[in-house]
Amino acid sequence: MDEMWNQIGYSIAKNIEKIVMPLFGTRKAGENVGTNVSGDVTKYVDRLAEDVALEALKPLPVNIVSEEIGTLDRGSDYTVVIDPIDGSYNFSVGVPVFAFSFGVFKGRKPVYGSVYEFTTGRYFEGIPGKGAYLNGERIRVKPLPPERAALSLYTRGRGTELAGMVKRIRVLGAIAVELSYLAMGSLQAVVDVRNYVRPTDIAAACIIAKEAGALVVDDGGRELRLELNAEAGNNIVAASSEELLEMILGVMNGG
Ligand code: IPD
Ligand code: CA
Numbered sequence: 001m002d003e004m005w006n007q008i009g010y011s012i013a014k015n016i017e018k019i020v021m022p023l024f025g026t027r028k029a030g031e032n033v034g035t036n037v038s039g040d041v042t043k044y045v046d047r048l049a050e051d052v053a054l055e056a057l058k059p060l061p062v063n064i065v066s067e068e069i070g071t072l073d074r075g076s077d078y079t080v081v082i083d084p085i086d087g088s089y090n091f092s093v094g095v096p097v098f099a100f101s102f103g104v105f106k107g108r109k110p111v112y113g114s115v116y117e118f119t120t121g122r123y124f125e126g127i128p129g130k131g132a133y134l135n136g137e138r139i140r141v142k143p144l145p146p147e148r149a150a151l152s153l154y155t156r157g158r159g160t161e162l163a164g165m166v167k168r169i170r171v172l173g174a175i176a177v178e179l180s181y182l183a184m185g186s187l188q189a190v191v192d193v194r195n196y197v198r199p200t201d202i203a204a205a206c207i208i209a210k211e212a213g214a215l216v217v218d219d220g221g222r223e224l225r226l227e228l229n230a231e232a233g234n235n236i237v238a239a240s241s242e243e244l245l246e247m248i249l250g251v252m253n254g255g
Contacts (some may be wrong), residue, residue: 005112009102013116024092037070049084087174103204113207126208142185143241147186179205184214
């Protein structure tokens, strides 16, 4: 089963890559072509990438949740949650950090997650109960003491004191990629407290991060329970250690 989802996820990623990469950093890529189900702008590249993904997924007996079209409920036990391009602003302005994100659920239970980083060819996978992988090699989070940690922090002001409590702040503009970097030990935490990040952005990467040993909760420290849709705004705190998690939650909640 993992093998089958691996093949489907990877082949969609490669098909999207072929179609969209010639547009990297072009004005055309960033053209506004409409509004998606959550009210955000749909860029030309978002539409193009989603069309490629849907062409591959529609023949399969699965429900589909995707960033621009929202939910296609086809009465299946399986739901595939994708973001055809996470980091499409980066893509359109020529910043090489963006990815295809592919999560599979049976009911609400995660079955498989992958993130394909187009510019490096890195394929991250999370297989519940079997670990996280980068191009087939096992990966794990790398806990560091807070004063040596690198943190990705999306905020509109809440918790900015954290900038003075960690070694590095890195906000890369593609949260699925950042959660994958947490999984491989290049970041120690990823935090988004804008009540904004959608399940389509993070569903797959949360599976990878958790399988790599990350603790993934909401801003109140509760287990993050994602609705499988493209609209719900979420807060997420994902950390490589209990110590860092407690520090972040303490700051966020005035502790
Ligand atoms: C965005 C990226 C970004 C996050 C935004 C997302 P998109 O995804 O993941 O890191 O801060 O919340 O919307 O729109 O480029 O697919
Ligand atoms: Ca997107």
